[in-house]
Amino acid sequence: MKPQFGINGYDLLFLAAIFIGATFSLLLVLTKRINQAANRFLGLVLLTIVLWMVWVVAIDVQLDRYYPRWSWIPLQFSLTIGPLLYFYVSKLTRPELPIKPNDFLHFSPLLLEQAVQILQIRESSHQQIPTYTTQIFQLINPVLQLLAIISVLVYSGLALKRLRAFDQELSDQLSDAQRYQSKWLQRLLVLFGLLWIAWIPYTLVDYFVYHYQLSIASYYPLYLLLAFMTIWIGAESFLRPELLIVEREKEKLVQPQTEKTSDELLETAQWLRTQLETNLFYLDPGLTLRSLAEALNLHPNELSRIINLGTGKNFNDLINEYRVNEVMRKMQDPTYDRITLLGIAYDSGFNSKTTFNRTFKEIVGQNPASYKNSLKKAPSL
Structure with missing residues (x-):
């Protein structure tokens, strides 16, 4: 059968x-x-x-x-x-x-x-x-x-x-x-x-x-x-891209044997800002603490410590600050007049409309559209 x-x-x-x-x-x-x-x-x-x-x-x-x-x-x-x-x-x-x-x-x-x-x-x-x-x-x-x-x-x-x-x-x-x-x-x-x-x-x-x-x-x-x-x-x-987790800081890294002084931390933080501004790392929408640390040849925990103690910010706040400044610069540049606000945001490293609007308002004090309108009303010198 x-x-x-x-x-x-x-x-x-x-x-x-x-x-x-x-x-x-x-x-x-x-x-x-x-x-x-x-x-x-x-x-x-x-x-x-x-x-x-x-x-x-x-x-x-x-x-x-x-x-x-x-x-x-x-x-x-x-x-x-x-x-x-x-x-x-x-x-x-x-x-x-x-x-x-x-x-x-x-x-x-x-x-x-x-x-x-x-x-x-x-x-x-x-x-x-x-x-x-x-x-x-x-x-x-x-x-x-x-x-x-x-x-x-x-x-x-x-x-x-x-x-x-x-x-x-x-x-x-x-x-x-x-x-x-x-x-x-x-x-x-x-x-x-x-x-x-x-x-x-x-x-x-x-x-x-x-x-x-x-x-x-x-x-x-x-x-x-x-x-x-x-x-x-x-x-x-x-x-989807894999979720990368920065390994937790071990006890010996929490309290390193040689502690940097405040002046050295500030100097290192200024070096970090120079690297960000020169290499434009913040324009990468997929930038993470680990990927930035690898680019700068630092351990992720050390980079996190430099950012927290040297700038008084966390990683996301620091990077988003640079992205918002980049958006504001492009808003004032006539070259970008034909590009939408969201297009400028994506071009500046943001990859989420919600995050862009929230972060911009937190840093600037007004939403992106209001800020752009205020630029149009401002008298030219």
Whole structure:
């Protein structure tokens, strides 16, 4: 008997999601990058979702008619999604922290999930039916689904907390682009959590109203949204510029043996300003404390100390000051009359309209448009 699988439009979408998800999963796990340790955790999240999608498609095309024991293959690891997502964010924001043996306790619920799988296989073997039609599956799978939802929500909350703490800890070391990347990941985690919350009414209605008799097709929208959201996170994480974290200052760097005097700090700060003005580093919209330190052949912590103690500013404030001055200079130059304010801002190193408007008003005392209008009204000498 030749297999004749009944593949519908949803199955084609699932197969596409499986292919794309598996591709990004392998790229995240295998590609050598700065954030490779963190990316491996995210790659495993994608792989977990991909295997789940394989399980859905296999049931939908009735694979058991041709390969009765395929359901014995462990394809569901939903209780690992939350911990993997949290460790992705944790490793992204604190790459220097090693994985400790105690950290593996976060994955202990997986043992429960696999124990249930073994019981399902046992019943499946005795009754010659697929594992997803066994009585054990009908009784316990809704509970595992709710546990997975709780796990994802709890760990997503912890990941959000970690990201927000990261923003505050390194507020003076992140460029606008890096700050935007962190906010983007926070928003995506919120959306991911909301998607799992939407799973709760599905599970409750199926269990209490339909006595867990709803077909898998009823869950198609949620499965597709889950696949789309997961692939989106993976694609964005792989294709976006990587988040570079300046390594934390070690104790011996906090209190160096030879402390610079105030005069030496002021002299070094003036040298720094000369370098910025001569090389126009601030025009680079992706400039970070680390990249500037590398250009000046300094350790990032030493550069941060020079900026903080020598200028009384943090890195972002200092660089934005130069960018605002550059914008003001170009506003007064007739050569730039045909360029929009946003175009001038981008040409001066800003890469966000919101940041430009806020920073300009903080430094100048009025918004860019008002300042430009005041230049037109000023009498020419």
